Amino acid sequence: MRARAPHGLGQDHCQTPRGKRVKKQDSGHTKDAYELVLSAIDEGIYKPGDRLVESELAERFGVSRTPIREALQRLETQSLLRRDGRSLIVAELDRNQLAELYAVRTELEALAARLAARHAAPEEIRVLQGMVAADRRLLGDADALSRANKRFHAQLHLASHNRYLVQQLDLVHRTMALLATTSLAVEGRDAEALEEHQAIVDAIAARDEEAAATALRAHLSRAFETRIKIDAGEVEPVLPARESPADAD
Numbered sequence: 001m002r003a004r005a006p007h008g009l010g011q012d013h014c015q016t017p018r019g020k021r022v023k024k025q026d027s028g029h030t031k032d033a034y035e036l037v038l039s040a041i042d043e044g045i046y047k048p049g050d051r052l053v054e055s056e057l058a059e060r061f062g063v064s065r066t067p068i069r070e071a072l073q074r075l076e077t078q079s080l081l082r083r084d085g086r087s088l089i090v091a092e093l094d095r096n097q098l099a100e101l102y103a104v105r106t107e108l109e110a111l112a113a114r115l116a117a118r119h120a121a122p123e124e125i126r127v128l129q130g131m132v133a134a135d136r137r138l139l140g141d142a143d144a145l146s147r148a149n150k151r152f153h154a155q156l157h158l159a160s161h162n163r164y165l166v167q168q169l170d171l172v173h174r175t176m177a178l179l180a181t182t183s184l185a186v187e188g189r190d191a192e193a194l195e196e197h198q199a200i201v202d203a204i205a206a207r208d209e210e211a212a213a214t215a216l217r218a219h220l221s222r223a224f225e226t227r228i229k230i231d232a233g234e235v236e237p238v239l240p241a242r243e244s245p246a247d248a249d
Helices: 030-042 055-061 065-077 095-119 122-138 142-158 161-178 189-205 209-232
Strands: 012-015 021-023 081-084 087-090
Touching: 012 209, 030 055, 030 065, 030 189, 055 209, 065 081, 065 087, 095 142, 095 161, 095 189, 122 142, 122 189, 142 161, 142 189, 189 209
Parallel strands: none
Antiparallel strands: 012 021, 081 087
16 A cells, blocks of 8 residues: 655655655655665665565655666665566575675675774774673663664774775675564574674774684674574574664674
């Protein structure tokens, strides 16, 4: 069913599926349409398996169908959408795709950690340290910790001071939104992940590039193992993970 703008919003706003107001964009702005749809997937508004209808997206986000069509084509080439007949559906990752995603992510983030140990400014290191300390107060809340975890990894990427690496990691982390849940929702994994974050930051603060890369690899290896166990039914998410995107770990 199409989401209609509530009475009184006028012609400059429309609603997302959650009822949030979105300001209309100028038609023909493909980049704007791309970011709108991508953000909706990233935030979990559209979940794996959801069918995206061009006309409904155009009405919902207040853009013409041409930029929506071009945005969907771009998302399909990035494997965030898959084609089912004439329809496009938010993609779901199988085990092989999950392994491929983690392989790429591990190599790129290990490089980011290594570069952060080399280039991060003292203030950036203090920000990372503060994030780890603040995140300890979120233990037991997988929803909040998942969002905080995403911010931590994004800050780590920025500390690498390599814009091209940051761009590639941004796409990798967008793809993580296609996963069904966060590994941080598994009992005990949240505390382990924070200790792993601490080890990464400690190595960066010590300017030990090899230790930073090694700590990052160990962190993502454990996260991947947890996801495999979730998929195999060996463990179940037991902490509340309300509507958070399955990002980062």
